[in-house]
Amino acid sequence: MVDLNINGEIRSYDVPDDMPLLWVLRDVAGLVGTKFGCGIAQCGACTVHVDGRPARSCVMSVSAVGNRQIRTIEAIGRDPVGQGVQKAWVDLDVVQCGYCQSGQIMSAVALLNVKREPSDADIDAAMAGNVCRCGTYPRIRAAIKTASKV
Ligand code: FES
Ligand code: FES
Numbered sequence: 161m162v163d164l165n166i167n168g169e170i171r172s173y174d175v176p177d178d179m180p181l182l183w184v185l186r187d188v189a190g191l192v193g194t195k196f197g198c199g200i201a202q203c204g205a206c207t208v209h210v211d212g213r214p215a216r217s218c219v220m221s222v223s224a225v226g227n228r229q230i231r232t233i234e235a236i237g238r239d240p241v242g243q244g245v246q247k248a249w250v251d252l253d254v255v256q257c258g259y260c261q262s263g264q265i266m267s268a269v270a271l272l273n274v275k276r277e278p279s280d281a282d283i284d285a286a287m288a289g290n291v292c293r294c295g296t297y298p299r300i301r302a303a304i305k306t307a308s309k310v
Contacts, residue, residue: 162222166191167235173222181225182206182217185232193233193262197291204290207263208232214270216289233262241272244310248303256294264290268304277308 161172164181166189175184185191185208197205199218206218209231236242245268248254255261264287271278271286278286283304292300 163227164222164225164230165227166230167232168229175222177223178221180218181208181215181220181222181230184222185217185230191232191234195259195262197260197263202289202291203260204263204267205260207266207290209266209270212270212273214267214286214289231266233266236265236269240310241307242269244307245269245272245303247310248307252299252303252306254296254299254303256292256296260290260292260294261296264292264296264300268300268307271304272308278304 161174162177163170163172164184173184173188175188182194182196185194194208194217195205196218197203201216201219206216207214208217210225211228237246245265249265267287267290271282275282283301287300
């Protein structure tokens, strides 16, 4: 049994200690907004927040999470920064196929939580690990800038 704090709710999960967090989120907790892409921490599709910082849930075992707070895309609209990012994403029509976008949004919100007015270099550094096969990078950058002004 592993206790996890996911989106503010602490629950016990009957899973092996070494199960990746992504598997628990998607297959056990039913939180399928977080995506599986590469499985080796190279694409960012599985990004969640662990104590507010972006983390690749495909390579983080549940035992490594401990009692830290996990936030997933399902709860990202619960605070003003997350709401601003969601609105900017919609207003600028960022999404193409959508597969990478929950990870992109998690990284964007984590950036804006520590830096309200990021430079292009800050955005490049924060978003470097999030790959988009559809090439939505210019719209992602524009949406982060828009969200930073709210
Ligand atoms: S699925 Fe985790 S980084 Fe690609
Ligand atoms: S929107 Fe298709 S992979 Fe990013």
